[in-house]
Amino acid sequence: MRIADRNPRETRNPKSGFRTSQREASEFRASAFGFPSGFGSRFSGFKVRALVILSLALLAGLATGYCVATGPDDISQYSPAAQSPYRLPWAAGQAHLCVQGNGGIVSHRDWERFAYDFTMPVGTEICAARGGKVLTVIVSHDGHGYHWTNNLVAIEHDDQTRGYYLHLKKDGSRVKAGDIVKQGQVIAESGHVGNSMMPHLHFHVTDAKRTSTLPITFSDVSQDAGIPRMFKTYSSGNLPPQ
Numbered sequence: 601m602r603i604a605d606r607n608p609r610e611t612r613n614p615k616s617g618f619r620t621s622q623r624e625a626s627e628f629r630a631s632a633f634g635f636p637s638g639f640g641s642r643f644s645g646f647k648v649r650a651l652v653i654l655s656l657a658l659l660a661g662l663a664t665g666y667c668v669a670t671g672p673d674d675i676s677q678y679s680p681a682a683q684s685p686y687r688l689p690w691a692a693g694q695a696h697l698c699v700q701g702n703g704g705i706v707s708h709r710d711w712e713r714f715a716y717d718f719t720m721p722v723g724t725e726i727c728a729a730r731g732g733k734v735l736t737v738i739v740s741h742d743g744h745g746y747h748w749t750n751n752l753v754a755i756e757h758d759d760q761t762r763g764y765y766l767h768l769k770k771d772g773s774r775v776k777a778g779d780i781v782k783q784g785q786v787i788a789e790s791g792h793v794g795n796s797m798m799p800h801l802h803f804h805v806t807d808a809k810r811t812s813t814l815p816i817t818f819s820d821v822s823q824d825a826g827i828p829r830m831f832k833t834y835s836s837g838n839l840p841p842q
């Protein structure tokens with residue numbers, strides 16, 4: 601679910617402190633609520649407090665889940681989808697589920713916060729989200745697990761940004777370094793390799809020096825401001841090049 605080609609591995613850092621602060625916030629709010637006298641005649645104070653805390657923890661969990669599922673609140677940093685040079689990286693007419701969007705709670709944090717994960721069967725044809733020059737092809741690895749070595753294709757665009765396609769199938773490349781590819785051209789087959797919990801494609805775009813992932817939209821995603829959201833399915837309009 602992440603990475604740069606200089607070290608084609610994924611790392612995951614679930615340690616964010618967010619859960620702790622949520623729990624603390626829930627406990628604080630719980631302590632601020634009161635109940636009419638007599639309410640607790642059948643319940644001890646401890647049970648009532650435990651119930652309130654559990655309920656608030658559940659609400660906090662649902663709120664967190666909703667925020668994660670619906671993606672970033674601030675979309676001002678994204679370019680309008682209609683003007684986006686990117687299309688979804690699979691063939692037109694196919695639909696795939698976004699299992700982790702930008703800022704996803706599993707691994708799309710910090711450096712890779714603008715990455716996307718889409719589930720798809722191993723062997724699904726991956727199409728260039730944007731045309732450019734193939735910089736890197738690594739498809740010699742197989743298997744998956746924590747910190748497992750990854751496969752990827754990297755494409756440099758005409759503005760020197762770079763698109764990264766990860767977790768590709770072993771020997772699943774249809775291009776080689778130096779090739780010029782067009783948007784919609786099949787470049788690889790998807791896989792389940794590297795730090796991968798299920799067959800899926802991880803896609804992100806970085807700046808020229810790979811110092812950061814960049815917020816991108818897809819011109820063929822008409823809903824959600826062109827920004828795929830977790831647990832929603834998106835149909836591609838990425839037609840093959842003429």
Ligand SMILES: [Zn+2]
Nearest residue numbers: 601602717802
């Ligand atoms: Zn990912």
